[in-house]
Amino acid sequence: MKKISIIGASGSIGTQTLDVIRKDSGLSLIGVSVHSNMSKLKEIIMEFHPTAVAITSEKHYEEAKELLNELEFQGEVSFGIEGLIHIATLHEVDTVVTSLVGMVGLKPTVEAIKAGKNIALANKETLVAAGEIVMALADKYHVSILPVDSEHSAIFQSLQGSRHEEVEKIILTASGGPFRGRDKAYLKTVTKEMALKHPNWVMGAKITVDSSTMMNKGLEVIEARWLFDVGYDNIEVYVHPESIIHSMVQYRDNSIIAQLGAPDMRLPIQYALNYPHRALAVANELDLLKIGNLSFQKPDTDTFRLLDLAYTAGRRGGLQTAVMNSANEEAVELFLHDRIRYYRISEVVEETMDQFRNLGEITLDKVLETDIQVRDYVRRKFKEV
Ligand code: NDP
Ligand code: MG
Numbered sequence: 001m002k003k004i005s006i007i008g009a010s011g012s013i014g015t016q017t018l019d020v021i022r023k024d025s026g027l028s029l030i031g032v033s034v035h036s037n038m039s040k041l042k043e044i045i046m047e048f049h050p051t052a053v054a055i056t057s058e059k060h061y062e063e064a065k066e067l068l069n070e071l072e073f074q075g076e077v078s079f080g081i082e083g084l085i086h087i088a089t090l091h092e093v094d095t096v097v098t099s100l101v102g103m104v105g106l107k108p109t110v111e112a113i114k115a116g117k118n119i120a121l122a123n124k125e126t127l128v129a130a131g132e133i134v135m136a137l138a139d140k141y142h143v144s145i146l147p148v149d150s151e152h153s154a155i156f157q158s159l160q161g162s163r164h165e166e167v168e169k170i171i172l173t174a175s176g177g178p179f180r181g182r183d184k185a186y187l188k189t190v191t192k193e194m195a196l197k198h199p200n201w202v203m204g205a206k207i208t209v210d211s212s213t214m215m216n217k218g219l220e221v222i223e224a225r226w227l228f229d230v231g232y233d234n235i236e237v238y239v240h241p242e243s244i245i246h247s248m249v250q251y252r253d254n255s256i257i258a259q260l261g262a263p264d265m266r267l268p269i270q271y272a273l274n275y276p277h278r279a280l281a282v283a284n285e286l287d288l289l290k291i292g293n294l295s296f297q298k299p300d301t302d303t304f305r306l307l308d309l310a311y312t313a314g315r316r317g318g319l320q321t322a323v324m325n326s327a328n329e330e331a332v333e334l335f336l337h338d339r340i341r342y343y344r345i346s347e348v349v350e351e352t353m354d355q356f357r358n359l360g361e362i363t364l365d366k367v368l369e370t371d372i373q374v375r376d377y378v379r380r381k382f383k384e385v
Pocket of ligand 2: 151
């Protein structure tokens with residue numbers, strides 16, 4: 001029986017992870033964190049009986065205490081960032097699923113690694129901000145970072161049985177998001193409602209906006225760079241609107257190996273939780289005959305600037321990807337609160353990256369410090385309405 005903790009259990013990936021655990025008898029849920037969603041916490045406790053829970057939104061502590069009293073919850077209860085770390089380092093847990101959104105995932109992930117836990121990583125922001133540090137720690141503590149992001153799971157699956165020096169390049173596929181084929185003038189008309197509708201996936205608000213700007217693909221390029229130790233010149237992005245091929249690896253003999261599946265996150269989640277084995281299907285079957293055709297296009301990086309900016313940040317190295325990530329998190333937050341217009345997101349990220357150049361060597365403390373400084377800068381400089 002594999003014992004699992006989920007940090008960010010109440011979100012889109014968290015809920016789908018719960019469904020995998022529900023249907024896979026080899027997995028058992030030990031610890032969870034939620035931020036603000038008390039009804040989800042109640043459902044989780046009643047169905048899965050975890051032995052430890054954490055609540056991270058201070059505004060919800062009282063409500064949580066009342067709920068736990070009402071449920072006569074006998075397990076451990078903790079709060080805030082300390083609570084997250086507690087859930088991520090529980091003694092009996094084998095694998096921690098990091099399905100919370102944003103940079104806040106970095107500290108608990110680092111602590112989980114130090115406690116010898118394998119990580120099923122959905123929280124890509126962690127690797128974008130501090131990939132070099134996190135991968136070195138994983139190496140040092142002999143733990144596996146198992147990708148949950150569908151593209152990285154596809155690459156990981158396509159890499160099985162190969163040697164690193166045989167890999168020529170990685171081809172990340174992208175749906176292109178809801179504004180694929182549109183131009184810059186169109187992006188000026190985009191509203192929150194338009195940005196929050198993704199054609200192929202139902203996800204949390206932040207990643208849905210990131211997918212529409214193609215920042216998500218930029219974050220994934222950086223995530224791939226660290227997960228698979230490949231240079232930016234060897235990572236390409238193809239727009240593939242059907243979202244059936246989840247990504248590919250091209251080898252030195254020009255063979256390309258791809259992983260295909262229905263667009264259903266439960267498949268990569270289940271693979272990460274059962275690796276190196278494959279369990280019985282939880283995700284839906286793929287009907288290729290019904291799909292008929294698959295297509296590929298070059299991304300329009302002139303309109304979707306953030307994809308190019310991610311390569312720029314990655315190549316600059318050091319703290320630039322952390323700066324880019326924090327600027328984007330804050331810009332998306334401002335957009336979701338109607339404080340900036342949609343098309344300004346990429347401008348905010350670009351201007352902030354230029355403002356925070358040459359910050360010296362990357363350390364964990366510096367990443368955390370930079371995050372605070374960048375967010376503060378973005379909030380003060382760009383809050384427009
Ligand atoms: P959601 O917004 O649906 O869920 C986010 C989760 O994080 C919730 O459990 C939420 O708690 C919690 N959370 C929010 N803010 C905080 C905070 N400040 N401190 C601690 N916990 C917090 O996001 P998704 O599930 O869509 O995405 C999660 C991660 O997975 C992201 O990094 C995303 O990029 C990645 N990912 C998602 C995919 C998807 O299909 N959704 C695909 C690939 C990667 P609560 O709801 O209780 O407030
Ligand atoms: Mg993805």
